[in-house]
Amino acid sequence: MDFFNVVSVEAGRKMMLEAFNEYSIEIEEINILEATDRILAEDIVAKENVPEFNRSTVDGYAVKSSDTHGASESIPSFLTLLGEIRMGEETNIKLSNGEAIYVPTGGMVPEGSDAVIMIEYAEKLDDSTLMVYRPLSVGENVILKGDDIKIGERIIEKGKRLSSQDIGVLAALGVSNIKVYKKPRFFIISTGDEIVDLEEELTMGKVRDINSYALHSLITKLGGKVAGRSIVRDDFELLRGSVEKALDVSDIVIISGGSSVGTRDYTSKVINSFDGKGVFVHGVSIKPGKPTIIGEGKGKAIFGLPGHPVSSIIVFKVFIEYFIRNLLNIKDKVSKTTAILDFNFPSSPGKETYQLVNVVEREGKTYAIPTFGKSGMITLLSKSDGYIVLKPHEEGILKGEIREVYFL
Structure with missing residues (x-):
C-alpha cells in the first residue's frame, strides 16, 4: 500500500506551478458582445482620444x-x-x-x-x-479632448475579467473585437461503487453524485467550461479508460474520490500509468482535504480531489482556482471581506485549516459564525458563505479577532 508524502499548501502550489510552467491556454478573438466575464489576453491601448473634442x-x-x-x-x-x-x-x-x-x-x-x-x-x-x-x-x-482617455494610454490590462463597464469602454474606443483566453476545458470524473447520477434510483447503500454538480458550478463561475462528466466504479481499468478519454477532450481532468490510500483508491495509480510527470503531490497538510492529488498525464493537468463534498470544494478553491488564476494571469481580486469572529477555534497542529463560516451583520458590524459538521455533510455548504484560514503555526483563534473571510 502507498502512503502519503504530505506537503504544505504553499509547497504544493509551488510544485504545481513549476510542473505546469509551460502549460498554456489558447487565445481566441471574439466580438465584445460576447466578451462579458471573459479573461482579456492582451492589453487594450487607446488609439484615439475620448472624447475626440471638447x-x-x-x-x-x-x-x-x-x-x-x-x-x-x-x-x-x-x-x-x-x-x-x-x-x-x-x-x-x-x-x-x-x-x-x-x-x-x-x-x-x-x-x-x-x-x-x-x-x-x-x-x-x-x-x-x-x-x-x-x-x-x-x-x-x-x-476637454482626451480628458477621459488619451491616445496611447493603457485602458484595460491583460488578465482582466471583463465587466459590463469594460465593454462600454471598449465600445467608446471603437474596439469591436478583442483577444481573450479560451475557456479552460474541464472533465469531471466521480468515482465510487456507491455513486449514482440524479436520474438513477437511490437504493440502500448508494449516494447521489453531488461533487460533479458542485464542481461544475465552480468551474463555470471561474470562467471555465465542462467538456464532460462521468461516473466510474472503483475499477482500475474502467477509471483509466475514462481518464484517457477525458484527456483527449479537456485541458484539466478532475477525479473526485479515490484519492486516499485504500486498496480500492486507484486515482494515483491511474495517473502514473500515463506518459508524463505522473503524480507529484499526494497528500497536503490541509484540513479538510489531506488526500489531495496533483499530477500530469499526456501533457494535461490531473487533480484528484477527496470524495467528501466540503473537502472537494475547499481543495478546488485552494489549488485548482489558484492554478487557473495563475495560468490566465487573472487580475481581478479574490472575493473576500473582513469580519469579527464570533467564536473560539482551536488549530490543528501542522495543518492549514479551512473553517467554514456564515457572515452576518449586527448593529452595523460584520461577524463570522462557524458552521460545524463533518466534511461529508453537504448541508454545511448551503449554510456557509465562506471560510477563514488558520495557518499551521497558529495555536488557534479567539472570539473578537478580525479575520479575512474568503467567499465560496
Missing part, C-alpha cells in the same frame, strides 16, 4: 469664463448670442470676447470657449442677447 456636460451656453466675472442676478453679464450648435454637429465657429452660443449636453464646445453656463443661470433678453447670472471658472461644465 464636450459640454450640461445644456447651456458656451462662453469665455472671463466674460462672466462679477456676474450676478442683480448685475448680469450681457453677451452676444450667436445661435446654437446641434447635437452631433461639428462646428468651425471660434468664439470671441463677449460672445455665447447654445450647446446641448454632449455637444461640441467651440474653439475660444472655456466654460458652459447652465441654462438655469442664463436668460435670453432677445434673439441676439444673453444675460448670464453667475460667474464661471475655466473648464466649468466642459470635458
Whole structure:
C-alpha cells in the first residue's frame, strides 16, 4: 500500500506551478458582445482620444469664463448670442470676447470657449442677447479632448475579467473585437461503487453524485467550461479508460474520490500509468482535504480531489482556482471581506485549516459564525458563505479577532 508524502499548501502550489510552467491556454478573438466575464489576453491601448473634442456636460451656453466675472442676478453679464450648435454637429465657429452660443449636453464646445453656463443661470433678453447670472471658472461644465482617455494610454490590462463597464469602454474606443483566453476545458470524473447520477434510483447503500454538480458550478463561475462528466466504479481499468478519454477532450481532468490510500483508491495509480510527470503531490497538510492529488498525464493537468463534498470544494478553491488564476494571469481580486469572529477555534497542529463560516451583520458590524459538521455533510455548504484560514503555526483563534473571510 502507498502512503502519503504530505506537503504544505504553499509547497504544493509551488510544485504545481513549476510542473505546469509551460502549460498554456489558447487565445481566441471574439466580438465584445460576447466578451462579458471573459479573461482579456492582451492589453487594450487607446488609439484615439475620448472624447475626440471638447464636450459640454450640461445644456447651456458656451462662453469665455472671463466674460462672466462679477456676474450676478442683480448685475448680469450681457453677451452676444450667436445661435446654437446641434447635437452631433461639428462646428468651425471660434468664439470671441463677449460672445455665447447654445450647446446641448454632449455637444461640441467651440474653439475660444472655456466654460458652459447652465441654462438655469442664463436668460435670453432677445434673439441676439444673453444675460448670464453667475460667474464661471475655466473648464466649468466642459470635458476637454482626451480628458477621459488619451491616445496611447493603457485602458484595460491583460488578465482582466471583463465587466459590463469594460465593454462600454471598449465600445467608446471603437474596439469591436478583442483577444481573450479560451475557456479552460474541464472533465469531471466521480468515482465510487456507491455513486449514482440524479436520474438513477437511490437504493440502500448508494449516494447521489453531488461533487460533479458542485464542481461544475465552480468551474463555470471561474470562467471555465465542462467538456464532460462521468461516473466510474472503483475499477482500475474502467477509471483509466475514462481518464484517457477525458484527456483527449479537456485541458484539466478532475477525479473526485479515490484519492486516499485504500486498496480500492486507484486515482494515483491511474495517473502514473500515463506518459508524463505522473503524480507529484499526494497528500497536503490541509484540513479538510489531506488526500489531495496533483499530477500530469499526456501533457494535461490531473487533480484528484477527496470524495467528501466540503473537502472537494475547499481543495478546488485552494489549488485548482489558484492554478487557473495563475495560468490566465487573472487580475481581478479574490472575493473576500473582513469580519469579527464570533467564536473560539482551536488549530490543528501542522495543518492549514479551512473553517467554514456564515457572515452576518449586527448593529452595523460584520461577524463570522462557524458552521460545524463533518466534511461529508453537504448541508454545511448551503449554510456557509465562506471560510477563514488558520495557518499551521497558529495555536488557534479567539472570539473578537478580525479575520479575512474568503467567499465560496
